Amino acid sequence: MKPPGGRAKQAGRRATGEAELVVADGDDIVREGDVGHDMFIVQSGQVRISKRKPHGEVVLATLDKGDFFGEMSLLESLPREATARAVGETRLLVLSQGGLLFRLRRDPTFALEMLNHLSSRLRTAQARLIALEPDEQEPGA
Amino acid sequence: MNIEAAEEQLVVVSDLHLGNPASSARTRLVGFLDHIRDTGASVCINGDGFDMLQTSFSRLTADAIPVLNRLKALQADGRNIYYVVGNHDIVLEHFLEEWSLCRLSPFLNLRSGDRRIRIEHGHLYDPFFAQSPKLYGIATRLARYALFAVPDTYKLWANAQRRLQDARRRRVARAGTADDNGHRHISFLGSPYHEAASMILRRGFDAVVFGHTHSAEMVTLPEGVYVNSGNWLSGATYVEITKGELVVRTWEGTSASSSSTSLYDKP
Secondary structure (H helix, E strand, O other): OOOOOOOOEEOOOOOOOEEEEEEOOOOEEEOOOOOOOOEEEEEEEEEEEEEEEOOEEEEEEEEOOOOEEOHHHHHHOOOOOOEEEEEEEEEEEEEOHHHHHHHHHHOOHHHHHHHHHHHHHHHHHHHHHHHHOOOOOOOOO | OOOEEEOOEEEEEOOOOEOOOOOOHHHHHHHHHHHHHHHOOEEEEEOOOEOOOOOOHHHHHHHHHHHHHHHHHHHHOOOOEEEEOOOOOHHHHHHOOEOOOOEEEOOEEEEEOOEEEEEOOOHHHOHHHHHOHHHHHHHHHHHHHHHHHOOOHHHHHHHHHHHHHHHHHHHHHHHOEEOOOOOEEOOOOOOHHHHHHHHHHOOOOOEEEEOOOOOOEEEEEOOEEEEEOOOOOOOOEEEEEEOOEEEEEEEOOOOOEOOOOOOOOOO
16 A cells, blocks of 8 residues: 555555554545555554545544544445545554454454444434434424 | 543452452452552452352352442542453453443553553453353363362462463563563563554554453563553452553552552553
């Protein structure tokens, strides 16, 4: 995987399907619409997740040490839904599809952590969706 | 299911095995928890606190009630009580929710100071438990009869474990180098627990705290720090976490605990 920023250093991928990646401040790690099948876990630094909108870029989240992203493309083999950019020098653990499977067998608690985070994100997304919907009108009002 | 926690001051104990005929934890633990009440720390029991496999109801009740009373007193003081499930109390996994007394979790991701610390019992990485959980369960239940007949059976098991661990340590010592603090920087992973800790540390954790092996230790791995909280079945070791700093201590039955066996030292 070659990061869009081009200045990142990536250690060779291990037999476990994992690699480490160091990304400079402000560099893109993945870009919205790109094809990619890796997911990332933040080892140090921060990552800002944003999405293009007609009026500009909207920041969806800022991730810290231990947070992960990119799992949607890994799990569904679909293009990236958002852009991830390093905030400060950021070190990442990169997991391929095989790497995730290997890790889930050796580090089973990661599965529960992933489910926990995904459930939390779904709840947040649902809350945003409900907030966007107009209030239901009383019949006859 | 809550797996996230934040504490600036936390004491981690494990492998109390309350109710087990070989466990003498109750008396020491009561004094220790009274001492903890004066320190302001919250408490985490990192697995195998109540021994559900090798006990009788009367033993479990006799051991558990004085300890639960101390935990209640800590809770009344506003401290948090965490209970991480181990293999001798795995039945508690069916009750993974907020108790009135403690927070029951399969593991904890603790934020303390600016550090992320994983607290987990560690039985998932025991090769015997991982490869043959049913056989492991049967062997543990059978051992119950031996323990009730001769509680010193535990000493035989502990000695065998110690010999195995010493052999591993010698192997690791040959592979690693020691620094001024006595920490070993290990390039060769000599234990399945070190290997498991290493995997977890790569996910953005600064330290991993396991129990299960009954052997307290602090080891600096290439990815971070691995700590084991030891046991109270016949020992009295614990991990003290203060604003992200980890120290392994031994309770000596007085108001003060002994000096740490090692200091936090991230490589």
